[in-house]
Amino acid sequence: MILNEIISIIRDSRHIAILPHVSADGDALGSCFALGLALRRLGKDVHVYLEEEVPYVYSFLPGQEAAKVYPVETIKNHDVIIALDTGDLGRLGKRADIFGSSPVTVNIDHHATNSAFAGYNHVDTASAAVGEIIYQMLMLMGVKMDKDISTCLYVAIAADTGGFRFSNTTSVTHRIAGDLINNGIDVADISRKVFDSTSLAKVQLMGLAIHSLELLENGKVAVITVTEEMMQQSGAADEDCDGLVNIGRNIRGVEVAVLIKQKGSEEFRINLRSNTYVDVSAIAARFSGGGHRRAAGCTLQGTWKDAGSRLLAQIRDVL
Ligand SMILES: [Mn+2]
Secondary structure: OHHHHHHHHHHHOOEEEEEOOOOOOHHHHHHHHHHHHHHHHOOOEEEEEEOOOOOHHHOOOOOHHHEEEOOOOOOOOOOEEEEEOOOOHHHHHHHHHHHHOOOOEEEEEOOOOOOOOOOEEEEOOOOOOHHHHHHHHHHHHOOOOOHHHHHHHHHHHHHHOOOOOOOOOOHHHHHHHHHHHHOOOOHHHHHHHHHOOOOHHHHHHHHHHHHHOEEEOOOOEEEEEEOHHHHHHHOOOHHHHOOOHHHHHOOOOOOEEEEEEEOOOOEEEEEEEEOOOOOHHHHHHOOOOEEOOOEEEEEEEOOHHHHHHHHHHHHHHHO
16 A cells, blocks of 8 residues: 555655645645644654745644745755645646655645656545545554644645535544544634634625626526736735635536636636536646546636637536
């Protein structure tokens, strides 16, 4: 079993680097910080290299002492480098270079579209979150799960399951969450910080986003557009776009929700969600993106008129 091989590699290593994907979400950050904390307890020298600063919503996560935003002034040579929650090398952004230069590379993920880009790949698509895989790994390693590690893993799992509501939530998800709760975490405090706390700028951005909402294909497709002008007008940060796509997805009758985020005049970041039957990861894959059946993303180049019509044609195709 590949997970056992990965564990023995980690046991034999001293300097370990851990990388989440770009625009790291709750699963990526929670998994990285939990693994970092656990390996430090085992006496390892651990660094977590991030592409960007930790978003405010996850600033309460323990384990950030090991984290640095890349590029960092002095970068050590690592015995092993581990990418978490990362579907392909492109999702490592600028850090793809340090990943490639490490003697041993590990990829632990749960995306069905994972490209097996490392020397050792453990991709478990049945896991709702990478947090579940890290939990299983730490159990196999016999690491004692304290409150800090458990908080990170709970956030990872809660984030990727939308608070245990999405179709990826299984009985295993709940059993793991139960164990983490037994380790003394504060569920109400975590839930409030992750799901029920927002900046005023985000609320203002939501207003603009709702105003941009269009329903297409007899109400089966909801499209929300966030322009650079809307970002400036609201004063919102990039991370404030998280979850906006759900405004469209939650409308009765909608199957596919699209969030279009403008990144310059000819680049658009696309978030896709579906409710019951459309595999949005397949749509994203046609544009070199990826993700899960019910949540995926990709980047489109070109004028919006041209890129948008190609995207909508693909969605129409699978409706
Ligand atoms: Mn994930």
